[in-house]
Amino acid sequence: MPDLKLTLACWDYDRTRPLMDGRVKPEGIDLDIQILRPRQAFQRMLDSQEFQVSELSLASYTALKGRGDCPFMAVPVALSKIFRHSCIYVRSGAGIKTPADLRGKRVGTSQWSSTGLVFMRGMLQHDYGLRAQDMHWFMGGLNSFVEPPLIPLNLPKEIRLDFLKDGQTLEQMFAAGELDALLSLYIPKLFLQGSPSITRLFPNYKEVEQDYYRRTRIFPIMHTVVLREDVHREHPWAAKSIYKAFVQARDLAVEGLYDTDALRVALPWLIDHVEETRPGFLGLWSRAESSDVRGGRALCARAGAVAARRQRR
Numbered sequence: 001m002p003d004l005k006l007t008l009a010c011w012d013y014d015r016t017r018p019l020m021d022g023r024v025k026p027e028g029i030d031l032d033i034q035i036l037r038p039r040q041a042f043q044r045m046l047d048s049q050e051f052q053v054s055e056l057s058l059a060s061y062t063a064l065k066g067r068g069d070c071p072f073m074a075v076p077v078a079l080s081k082i083f084r085h086s087c088i089y090v091r092s093g094a095g096i097k098t099p100a101d102l103r104g105k106r107v108g109t110s111q112w113s114s115t116g117l118v119f120m121r122g123m124l125q126h127d128y129g130l131r132a133q134d135m136h137w138f139m140g141g142l143n144s145f146v147e148p149p150l151i152p153l154n155l156p157k158e159i160r161l162d163f164l165k166d167g168q169t170l171e172q173m174f175a176a177g178e179l180d181a182l183l184s185l186y187i188p189k190l191f192l193q194g195s196p197s198i199t200r201l202f203p204n205y206k207e208v209e210q211d212y213y214r215r216t217r218i219f220p221i222m223h224t225v226v227l228r229e230d231v232h233r234e235h236p237w238a239a240k241s242i243y244k245a246f247v248q249a250r251d252l253a254v255e256g257l258y259d260t261d262a263l264r265v266a267l268p269w270l271i272d273h274v275e276e277t278r279p280g281f282l283g284l285w286s287r288a289e290s291s292d293v294r295g296g297r298a299l300c301a302r303a304g305a306v307a308a309r310r311q312r313r
Contacts, residue, residue: 003030004235009041010055010079010225014256014265018249026245029238038080038223042150045072049228053242055079056226059115060150072226075239077246080223083209084120087184088201089191094180096201099128105180108138108170112161113149115222116185123212133158138179140164143171143189174198 008031010016018024020033031053036044038055045054049071056072064070090096096105102124109117124130139161155161164170171188173179175197182188182198190198202208213219225246227239256264258274267273 003028004238005030005032006052006231006238007032007034007050008053009034009036009045009051011036011038011041013079014253015079015246015250018252019245023252024245024249026238026241029241029245045226046150051228052231053225053227055223057115057150058221058224059113059118061224061226063113063151071229073229073232073239075225075227075243075246077225077243077250078221078223079225079246081219081221082116083205083212083220084116084123085202085208085212086200086205087116088120089182089184089188089198090201091174091177091180092197092199096181099124099130099201102130102181102201103134105135106138106178107135107181107183108140108173108179109183110140110142110170111149111185112137112139112153112155113151114185115220117183119220120183127212133160135160135181137161138164138170138173141169142182142184142186143169 006029008019010033012020012035016033019026019031020035025031034041034051038057041051041055042057042060044050045056046060056074061070061072061074064072090102094105095101111117121132125132133156137160140163153161164173170179170182170184171190174182174188175190175195181201188198225242227242232239257270258278260271263270
């Protein structure tokens with residue numbers, strides 16, 4: 001019997017490269033892999049279900065499930081994980097030294113509904129008592145284009161969210177003093193250029209993120225892998241095969257980091273970083289962890305609360 005041919009859209013990670021170069025092959029499946037930036041794959045999958053298997057924003061998947069209108073089935077693969085404390089930027093001179101100082105401030109973001117923003121808002125609320133409705137939000141392109149929401153927004157009425165007008169960008173407003181903070185998945189150009197007008201809310205973000213993990217045991221999941229429902233119904237065995245292949249590819253990537261024969265990644269002190277993180281953190285990549293369950297539950301709880309409010313309205 002010939003292998004089942006499926007298209008897979010995902011980004012070029014170290015943990016997907018074994019699938020791309022043929023070192024790992026899902027049993028019974030012939031993958032046609034299209035390498036796309038996550039945002040591109042997400043939009044095409046959500047708009048037209050273009051691929052049979054795809055990397056997808058966990059927040060988008062959870063929101064669709066909460067609305068009872070999800071044409072996908074997630075495979076328990078945490079394809080992208082990252083702490084997000086480093087992604088909160090504040091304007092120098094705005095009087096923002098602690099998260100509590102964001103109360104009443106003007107905050108910009110390019111994607112309200114992205115998983116990263118869900119976790120940042122949740123972290124600010126649960127760790128610092130700062131609710132989304134305590135800030136005035138502005139949404140638009142960071143420095144050029146305007147990104148539409150991945151899925152339509154339906155926010156509670158207490159959330160103040162204004163969309164930028166044509167010709168406006170978040171960085172322009174920030175530089176002009178019209179925004180006090182940015183919650184951004186992308187590193188702002190102002191920051192990259194060393195502008196004195198911008199700094200991180202948590203300059204010591206590594207220590208803050210390590211403390212967050214020790215307290216919560218959550219290493220935040222950003223992206224998962226989904227199959228289209230029609231593919232799953234017709235070939236229910238395919239999900240397990242895809243899952244096992246992603247696990248094998250991830251393990252090859254993680255194990256390859258600890259190699260002093262030749263550095264796998266272009267970081268001069270890679271071995272030091274691996275040895276520093278290995279006892280408490282590196283295992284989060286190399287095997288299934290309760291951290292993934294905790295992180296998923298935290299995200300689902302937040303999405304579920306929003307869905308419940310919508311149902312009551």
